[in-house]
Amino acid sequence: MLFTYASIPSRSSLMVALVSVFLFLPFLLFPSQMLEAQSTTASADDRVQDLYAEAKAAQASGDLNGAIAKYESILQISPRLGAAYNNLGSLYLKQHEYRKAAAVLERGLKIDPAMSSASALLGISLYEMGEYASARPRLEAALRANPKDNDAELLLANALIKMGELEAATVHLQQLAHREPKDQEVWYLLGGAYMKLAEQALGKLNEIDPNSVLMHEVSGEVMESMKNFDGALIEYKKAVEMAPQRPGTHYKLGSTYWSLSMWDAATQQFEAELANDPNNCTAQWKIGNILLEQHLDPQLAVTDIDKALAICPTLMPARGDRGRALMRLDRNEEAVKDLQAAETADPSDPSIHFLLAQAYRALGRAQDAKAEMQVFTKLEESARAATAQRAQQVLQNKENPPQE
Structure with a gap:
């Protein structure tokens, strides 16, 4: 009979289950030609096959210690049987005996360096032991043998993150995200790696000059992201005072005023930005948007928005405002x-469906108007339900704080 080494199976969606995926590698019968290559006797060959069958039965019944004993007996008869080391290491790994697993797998890889499954299992063992630098080359070897092995690549990315090799980790996570675009865990890890890289970059920026224009802009952006608009205004004003001719400074200040519905102040900053950077299409669009929000001349709004779209034809928020x-x-x-066009770009925006319904109704297209209102209603209900669910979760967390 001819049998082959098992390949690494596909990974589950959760990191918690990743190790268990590897642990349940199918156990292997051993090629008779491998035994012949070791010049074993026919009786030894038969004994190995019997022991393998017994090991497999023990493992199936949950008797892992019994299965381990059988594999150890196999290796006493055929110490150069690489697959036996692979399967014995897998059993130790399943029992969380990581050091024993690593020792066995290393011995097996010395006999058969091409065993990609053993390399991956060894990488897991070393990772679980906290020896990330040692795990790295083993996982890289497994990945070279199977470049689309999501399990090995995910664990390698985790090891690189633990080692502080963030840029290398992002390369692997980007590849995983490309292959598994709906895997939340991959995106979570990728986002975390980028956040750490950003923290490092900002730390260096602060180290060079904590009172620079860039530091004030970054501080403003952080506060703005936290909805601390008052703090953001202070930082952006400092940036404008230090570099009034620098493209971007007036826009950031104006955008914060815009978020606060301080229309006149926002318009003043956007106009100053356009004097520094005439191609800032977002500033140009927001001037038109402000005219609409203030219920001023819609023709003037169209003129400003047309200027923005001439620079940035794909600026869909401007396209929606132009329709309005x-x-x-x-x-x-x-x-x-x-x-x-705005609806196609962002079908989840309820306001666009509402406006379309109004436009269709004005044109006498009753069925189209009804369909858009149905979509609008559905999106609004989903948004309210999501808000209510988040509020309920907040209340539950307050009522049941985590135990320390």
Whole structure:
């Protein structure tokens, strides 16, 4: 009979289950030609096959210690049988006997360095022992043998993160994200790695000059992301004072005013930004947006928004606002085209569906208007349900704080 080494199986979606995926590698019968290569006798060959069958039966019944004893007996008869080391190491790994697993697997790889499964198992063992630098080359070897092995690549990325090799980790995580775009854990790890890299970069920026324009802008961005708009205004104002001609400083300050609905102050900053950077299409669009929010001349809003779209044709928020302005001018046919483009770019935005429903109704397209209102209602209900669920979770956390 001819049997082959088992390949590493596909990984589960959770890191917690990753190690167990490797632990349940199928146990292998051993090629008779391998035994012949070791010049064993026919009786030894038969004895090895019997022991293997007994080991497999013991493992199936949950008697791991019995299975381990059988493999140890096999290796006493055929000490150069690489597959036996692979399977014995797998059993030790299943029992969380990582040092024993590593020792056995290293011996097996000396006999058969091409065993990618043993290399991966050894990488797991070393990782669990906290020996990340030693685990790295073993996992890299497993990955070279099977470049699409998501298990080995994920564990390698984790090892690199533990070692502080963040840039190398992001390369592997990007590859995983490309192959598994819906894997949340991969995106979580990738985001965490980028956050750490960002922290390092910002730490270096602060070390060079803690009072620089860039530091004030970064501090403003951090506060803005936390909805601390008052703090963001202070930092952005400092940046504007230090570098009033620098592209971006007025825009960041204006955008914060815009978030606070401080329309006049925002417009002043956006105009100053356009004097520094005439190609800042977002600043140009927001000037038009402010005209709409203030219910001023919609034709002036269209003019500003058209300027923004001439620079950035794919700026979909501007496309939506253009449709809104055209509706106020009773140019509903034109408005529909802009709103459809905005809807295609972001079908999850309920406001666009609502505007489309209004435009269709004005054009006498009752069925289309009804369909858009149905989508709008569904999105609004989903948003309310999600908000209610988050609020309930917050209340539950307050009522049941974690035990220390």
